[in-house]
Amino acid sequence: MKAPQNIFGIRAIIEAIEADKEIAKVYLLKTGDGVLFQELKKLCTARNIATSFVPVEKLDHMANGNHQGAVATISPVSFHDLEELLESLDPDDKNVILLLDGVTDVRNFGAILRTAECTGVKAVVIPENGSAPVNAATIKTSAGAAFNITICKVNHIKDAVYVLQSYGIATAAADEKAEKLVYETNLNKSIAIIMGSEERGVNPSTLKVVDHHFKLPIRGSIASLNVSVACGAILYEVVRQQTYS
Known part of the structure; x- marks a missing residue:
């Protein structure tokens, strides 16, 4: 089993969610905006994915500045019903x-x-x-x-x-x-x-x-x-x- 991995960028996260990857949490920029950003927010809500709105410094630390206002953590375990x-x-x-x-x-x-x-x-x-x-x-x-x-x-x-x-x-x-x-x-x-x-x-x-x-x-x-x-x-x-x- 591998440790959790972070994925960066709005489009990449949307694609991961739509591919049914086990997303542990999505971190979104507090001041984020735009069509894709709103699409990601709605998708997280529809799929009951945990989200957290954070300052840019948090995202920079997680993704070395290359995040487009969103970072997601892929869970290393599968959750059950x-x-x-x-x-x-x-x-x-x-x-x-x-x-x-x-x-x-x-x-x-x-x-x-x-x-x-x-x-x-x-x-x-x-x-x-x-x-x-x-x-x-x-x-x-x-x-x-x-x-x-x-x-x-x-x-x-x-x-x-x-x-x-x-x-x-x-x-x-x-x-x-x-x-x-x-x-x-x-x-x-x-x-x-x-x-x-x-x-x-x-x-x-x-x-x-x-x-x-x-x-x-x-x-x-x-x-x-x-x-x-x-x-x-x-x-x-x-x-x-x-x-x-």
Whole structure:
């Protein structure tokens, strides 16, 4: 497997998208304009490709100045359809799915992928927008786990919760305001764990529709754990319950 590659130039990116290349993200010049530029923007929207509007200095750094106002990163991994993945699972197994709602730091993302692979998570689900890309830093931090675990992209995490529930998979969100600890939550079944960003946690609209809320105990003076550390603690509690309960 090769590391992610950048492609430069509006026309080249349009052609890559139309050729169904796996585009991780398109970086567009904040002040960009013109017919082709607008065509690229519309195409990204139509194909649900994550975009970010950045200053020219960012693009210059990525493409050594030869970019025409647009740079795209081709993902080194293929993303999967969530419903197709769920159809392939044995319903008699205790399947674990991990949903990441707003984890944007590539190092945290990579560390989470590594832990998810080690704990037997069937798939990691991320939103089309508002998620860390699978890039070289992600792959390095994951120690290669990004190549070994199924990653699904969805339009919205809340929609993914509904899909999982329709397949009989319980949903449980990490929520620092929850009354129950993770150790008091029944995870000994097919379960989808939802983790949010360090800044805002799981989106409030998503919290309203999940089946369970739980938290980790915090005994020190710092209010919360790093999301990758918290995710590791939670996934190993899932392993403990499913192995020894």
